[in-house]
Amino acid sequence: MLMTNRAVExxxxxxxxxxxxxxxxxxxxxxxxxxxxxxxxxxxxxxxIGPNGAGKSTxxxxxxxxxxxxxxxxxxxxxxxxxxxxxxxxxxxxxxxxVRRLMRLTGSLSDADLMAALDATGxxxxxxxxxxxxxxxxxxRALLARAIARKPDLMVLDEPVQGVDFAGESALYxxxxxxxxxxxxxxxxxxxxxxxxxxxxxxxxxxNGHVCCRGTPETVSxxxxxxxxxxxxxSLAVYSHHHDHTHLPDGRxxxxxxxxxxxCHPDDGHHHGGHHDHDVLRHAQTADHRHDPHDxxxxxxxxxxxxxxxxxxx
Amino acid sequence: MLDDxxxxxxxxxxxxxxxxxxxxxxxxxxxxxYFGDTMAHSALLxxxxxxxxxxxxxxxxxxxAVLVSLLLLMLQRRQSLSAxxxxxxxxxxxxxxxxxxxxxxxxxxxxxxxxxxxxxLAVTPADIALIWGGGALVVAALAFLWRPLIASTVSEDLxxxxxxxxxQARLFFMLLMALVIAIAMKIxxxxxxxxxxxxxxxxxxxxxxxxxxxxxxxAVVGALAVVGGLFGSLHYDTPSGPSIVVxxxxxxxxxxxxxxxxNTADRAGNKGVRS
Numbered sequence: 001m002l003m004t005n006r007a008v009e010x011x012x013x014x015x016x017x018x019x020x021x022x023x024x025x026x027x028x029x030x031x032x033x034x035x036x037x038x039x040x041x042x043x044x045x046x047x048x049i050g051p052n053g054a055g056k057s058t059x060x061x062x063x064x065x066x067x068x069x070x071x072x073x074x075x076x077x078x079x080x081x082x083x084x085x086x087x088x089x090x091x092x093x094x095x096x097x098x099v100r101r102l103m104r105l106t107g108s109l110s111d112a113d114l115m116a117a118l119d120a121t122g123x124x125x126x127x128x129x130x131x132x133x134x135x136x137x138x139x140x141r142a143l144l145a146r147a148i149a150r151k152p153d154l155m156v157l158d159e160p161v162q163g164v165d166f167a168g169e170s171a172l173y174x175x176x177x178x179x180x181x182x183x184x185x186x187x188x189x190x191x192x193x194x195x196x197x198x199x200x201x202x203x204x205x206x207x208n209g210h211v212c213c214r215g216t217p218e219t220v221s222x223x224x225x226x227x228x229x230x231x232x233x234x235s236l237a238v239y240s241h242h243h244d245h246t247h248l249p250d251g252r253x254x255x256x257x258x259x260x261x262x263x264c265h266p267d268d269g270h271h272h273g274g275h276h277d278h279d280v281l282r283h284a285q286t287a288d289h290r291h292d293p294h295d296x297x298x299x300x301x302x303x304x305x306x307x308x309x310x311x312x313x314x
Numbered sequence: 315m316l317d318d319x320x321x322x323x324x325x326x327x328x329x330x331x332x333x334x335x336x337x338x339x340x341x342x343x344x345x346x347x348y349f350g351d352t353m354a355h356s357a358l359l360x361x362x363x364x365x366x367x368x369x370x371x372x373x374x375x376x377x378x379a380v381l382v383s384l385l386l387l388m389l390q391r392r393q394s395l396s397a398x399x400x401x402x403x404x405x406x407x408x409x410x411x412x413x414x415x416x417x418x419x420x421x422x423x424x425x426x427x428x429x430x431x432x433x434x435l436a437v438t439p440a441d442i443a444l445i446w447g448g449g450a451l452v453v454a455a456l457a458f459l460w461r462p463l464i465a466s467t468v469s470e471d472l473x474x475x476x477x478x479x480x481x482q483a484r485l486f487f488m489l490l491m492a493l494v495i496a497i498a499m500k501i502x503x504x505x506x507x508x509x510x511x512x513x514x515x516x517x518x519x520x521x522x523x524x525x526x527x528x529x530x531x532x533a534v535v536g537a538l539a540v541v542g543g544l545f546g547s548l549h550y551d552t553p554s555g556p557s558i559v560v561x562x563x564x565x566x567x568x569x570x571x572x573x574x575x576x577n578t579a580d581r582a583g584n585k586g587v588r589s
Contacts (some may be wrong), residue, residue, distance in 0.1 A: 064475040084475035091468055095343045096522045106465045106476040128521075156475065 014039045017080055017154045017186045018063050022072035032058045034071065038203070040154065040186040042300045045177070045200055046188045050207035056190045057087050059207060061157050063188060081153030081312070085143045085160045087190070097131045099123070099142050109149055117149035118142075120175055129152050136163030144172065148179060155179070158190045173200070319435050323544055326437040326445050327558065330498045331510065331536030333449035336493055336529035338454050338511035338536075339518070343467050343525075347512050348398065349386070352405035354495050354507040356382040358412030361429055361499075365422050366415065372444070372496050379492035383406055409504075432503030432555030434544070441500060448497040452490050456529075459486055464525055502555040508521040509563060517569045519581060535565055 019039035025032045033055025040046050040063075048056045061067040062074055064082050091097060103114050111267040118124045121141040126134065134142060157176065161169045176198040180187055187203070283293050341350050359382075360375030367374075382404055389400050389419035416424060425433070437445075456463070466473035466480030473480040498507050514536035515528065542565075543558030550557075 032356055061471065066471045066474045082475050084472050086469060086475075088473050089469050089472070092343050094516075094519055095467065096519065096528055097468070098524060101524050106461070106473060107466060108476055150476070192463075203349075262364060283393070 015043075016075075017042060017077050018188075019075045020059075020063060020069075020072065021075075023059075023062055023069040023074050024071040025055070025062060025067055026070040031209065033062075036062070036072070036207075037211065040188055040215070042153070042186055043180060043184045044202045045180060045187045045189065046205060047191055047201040048205050048207055050189055050212070054207040055209055056207055057158055060158055060188055060190055064154070064156050067267055071185055077153070081150065082152045083147030083150045083155045083185075085140070085147050085155075085157045087162075088299055089139075089143065091131055093132045094260045098128050099131060099134070100127050101148050102131055102142055104148055105146065107150060110246065113149050113151075117145040120148060120179075121145040121172065124192035137165055137168060140164055141172070144176075148175075151183065154186045154188065156188045160189070176200075203254075320548065322437050322439065322442060323434045323554065324541065326442050327434055327501055327540035327544060329442065329445040329449050330494075331359045331514065332533045333445075333494055334498060334507075334510045335514050335518070335531075335533030335536040336453065338491060338513075338515035339525065339529050339532050340463060340467065341491075341508075341511050342515045342519075347508060347531065348401045348405070348489060349383070350385065350495075350508045350511055352401050352408065353379045353383055353491060354499075354504050356406045356408035356412075357495055357499050357504045357507075358429060359408050359415070360412075360496075360502060361424070362412045362415035362419070365419060365424065368373070368376045375499060376492050376496040378408075379495050380489060383492065423586050428503070429499065430505050432499075432501050432506065432554060434554045434558075435498045437500060445497050445501075448493055452493055453473045455490055459483055473582045502558055506555050506559050509562060510539075510558040513566050514539060515557070517562070517566040520569050535544045536562070539565055 015257065017040050020036050022035035023036045026034075035060055036055075038046060048059060050056050058067065062069055062075075064084060065074070065076060068074075099118070100114065103109055103117065115124060115127070118127055121144050123138055123141045123145065126138060126142070129138075133138065140160060140163055144157070147155055147157070155176070160176070161172050164172060176187065176189075179185065180200070201216075203214060203216060205214045341347055356378050357375045360378035361371065362375035363369070363378060364371045379516075386400060386404055389395070389404075390397055395403075397559035413426075415427065428436070461471060462478040462480065462483040463486075465476070465478045466483050470480040473483075494511075495507055498510060502510050515532040517535045518528045518531035522531055539562035540558050543561035544554060544562060546552065547554040
């Protein structure tokens with residue numbers, strides 16, 4: 001049973017935590033993001049990538065109900081417990097807020113759980129520090145600890161490791177992955193750093209005002225640099241894709257056939273049904289990949305309406 | 315004991331301060347000082363309407379304050395002007411319209427100064443009952459809404475995502491503020507209510523390690539300011555409302571002295587914004 005913001009037939013599958021169907025947000029006559037189709041199941045890691053202003057944060061906010069879609073629909077399972085790490089958080093310095101108090105911001109928490117979460121994110125020593133005295137990386141760790149401690153069904157992490165040092169980054173990603181493995185929660189991750197986030201990701205969705213393409217990350221880069229950095233190639237994956245269109249600096253879109261349009265929405269007529277002229281990602285099974293292949297339709301907007309398997313035809 | 319006007323003034327003032335302190339913390343945290351001012355200024359319009367339609371003063375002031383804040387929220391949504399400019403427009407026009415309306419009603423004589431700057435020495439036992447009753451209601455509501463209010467003050471998105479209903483919390487906060495303005499008007503007056511909301515909270519900041527401590531301390535500081543101000547007013551024969559605000563200011567200045575706070579280092583700059 002799913003609650004939907006708009007009346008549509010809700011995908012009736014218990015394991016589905018959240019599902020977006022052709023969802024879009026419009027502000028001041030401009031579509032921030034449009035035609036987003038995807039869903040997150042229990043235990044699944046979905047990563048949104050894309051350039052600045054691609055609508056990644058907007059899409060995440062839509063998924064968790066902070067923003068209502070102006071088009072399409074968003075369904076969430078009843079009683080969904082969300083742990084959210086927002087991209088930006090401005091705490092007025094006049095509010096005295098210790099890490100301990102921050103941890104209990106939206107719900108009560110036992111001391112043991114509180115300490116366990118801070119231990120996991122590596123900042124148990126900062127428990128009584130004031131939040132405003134934390135460094136950027138420490139603050140991110142505190143926010144992540146707070147989200148983890150809630151024991152959520154779905155974690156939504158908007159660039160969760162921003163400002164975290166390099167060694168800490170991969171440790172936090174390992175942590176996030178181990179939480180997924182132990183609790184079976186779903187994870188919606190937003191990243192600008194493709195290679196780091198990708199490890200353990202089941203589905204990658206490339207956004208640029210719309211879903212450009214999606215798929216599993218390709219396995220393992222052989223690059224010596226990566227081997228040196230992570231030591232374990234199995235936890236690492238790369239992802240590559242080709243676009244059939246180019247976003248011009250002025251926001252218009254040049255398509256493969258040379259034509260230029262204002263948007264690259266599926267309905268603008270420049271995408272040819274069934275015409276896949278580029279790499280469609282194949283399921284690159286990694287050690288962490290425990291799901292049946294799904295959501296692996298590169299450029300779902302290439303196919304016409306009925307074949308949009310992305311988010312709702314399951 | 316209640317026969318003595320000074321004791322009544324003390325009781326009324328302390329009652330208002332205990333309510334205004336915790337609420338004032340949110341005004342400071344949410345950067346709503348000007349918003350509070352606007353609501354307070356609209357109270358004079360409430361006074362005028364109450365006289366004109368012969369309705370209860372408290373209800374009229376409360377109603378107008380709520381209407382003005384709703385109007386502000388509506389205008390903000392249209393995003394034609396900055397919130398700052400909108401507040402300036404609403405704040406002063408509400409005050410001006412109130413003054414004009416009062417001047418029109420030549421058949422009623424009202425003591426404008428009492429409304430603008432308070433008349434705490436004239437409070438009746440009924441006023442005290444109202445202040446403590448209304449104050450208890452406000453404090454109880456704040457305690458009940460505490461977690462969602464704190465959470466949405468830190469981040470509305472976060473609060474919303476984790477099921478805290480920040481919009482509802484904001485609405486209730488506005489109603490509580492209107493109520494406090496309605497009951498505090500008689501004590502410090504329309505022009506000075508915001509001072510009683512903000513100065514004690516700002517004073518408490520340096521000595522507080524958590525929002526909860528700050529709320530309690532702000533109430534205590536406010537009560538001290540009322541006591542100090544009233545005794546000062548008695549001693550120096552100064553107007554009571556302004557004297558209370560001056561006492562609050564003195565406490566604030568005291569709190570800034572290096573010896574007063576243990577965590578002097580905390581004063582260092584505004585590190586609030588993270589991205």
